[in-house]
Structures are given as C-alpha cells and as structure tokens.
Amino acid sequence: MMSHHFLLIIHLICAAVWIGGHLYLSVSLLPKALKRKEPQHLLQFAHGYEPLGMPALLLLVVTGIWMSLQFGIGWQQWFSFSSPVERVVSLKLTLLFATLLLALNAQFRVVPALKNNAARLPEMAFHIIAVTLIGITMLVLGSFIRYGGL
Ligand code: HEM
Structure with a gap:
C-alpha cells in the first residue's frame, strides 16, 4: 500500500501550488489588470502557470x-453524505466539479474573448476569485479530516 503520509505530502505540495498561483492572480495581477483595463500580464501569467x-x-x-x-471511502459511498469523512470527500468532489466547470469556461470562452476585448475583465475576475475561494474552501475542508470529518 502506498504510504498515506507520502500521498498527503504530495497532496499538500499541490495544494500550495494551486492556491498559491490563484492567490497571486487574485491579489496581485487581477487588481492591476482591472485598474489599468489591461489583461496582458494576467493572461501571460495564467499561460505560464498552466504547465504547473x-x-x-x-x-x-x-x-x-x-x-x-x-480511509475506506470508495465511489460506492460518494455523495451519500452518510459518514463524517465521506461528507468531507463528497463536498470536495462537488467543489472539484465546480472548479472544472469554471476552468473550462474560462479557458474556452472567457480567455479567447479577453484577448481582444478588455471589457471581459470583470468576467475573468469572477472566475479567478471563485476558483481561489473554492480552493481555500477545499483546503479548510481537508483540514477537518484529521479531526474526524464533518
Ligand atoms: C483544490 C483541491 C484541493 C485542495 C486545495 C486540498 C487541500 C487539502 C489539504 C490542505 C489537506 C490537508 C489537511 C491536513 O493535513 O489536515 C487535505 C487533505 C485531504 N484531502 Fe484534499 N484538497 C483538494 C482536493 C481533494 C480531493 C479532490 C479529494 C478527494 C476526493 C481530497 C481528499 C482529501 C483527503 C482524504 C484528505 C485527508 C488526508 C489526511 O488527513 O490523511 N482532496 N486536502
């Protein structure tokens, strides 16, 4: 069995990368882009960040x-909301799905439009801030598991 501790360490590094990148977008690049009505730096970072x-x-x-x-939670139990750890896992899967929808919409609809129309910046802002807040919520949810779940 793959060491749980090893999986957790990989999970934590990836959480740092995911949330860190989106916080940088939200807190630093996005406010500047909105103020200057200039999406270029934002798009450049987003593009460079993608492979990571x-x-x-x-x-x-x-x-x-x-x-x-x-932890004994397989797909058969998902979304049954019947035990404390499973409730956390099912909430995280739901938020993961929301993240995927937002990411796909940003990637295929908002970013291409933003490239030649800065008026789409508020829509981009909504996507970036939503993905950031969802990521932080996923982290907080994860932190409940060591205390037994929700
Ligand atoms: C943006 C996505 C995610 C982020 C930022 C995130 C973040 C975290 C963090 C920070 C922890 C550690 C909590 C601690 O050590 O107390 C954690 C634990 C955990 N996460 Fe995630 N997570 C994400 C996605 C997922 C997904 C999709 C699943 C499964 C469907 C999941 C399942 C778990 C489990 C089972 C633990 C508990 C590990 C343990 O305490 O032994 N996470 N998560």
Missing part, C-alpha cells in the same frame, strides 16, 4: 481519491 497548475490539480484529485480509499 494543471498537473497540481490532477495530482490533488489522484492523491485525494487515493487517500479517501485508504
């Missing part, structure tokens, strides 16, 4: 599901 951020999110999912299995 996407594997981080993928590894969060893989290690997260793997650790849940080690």
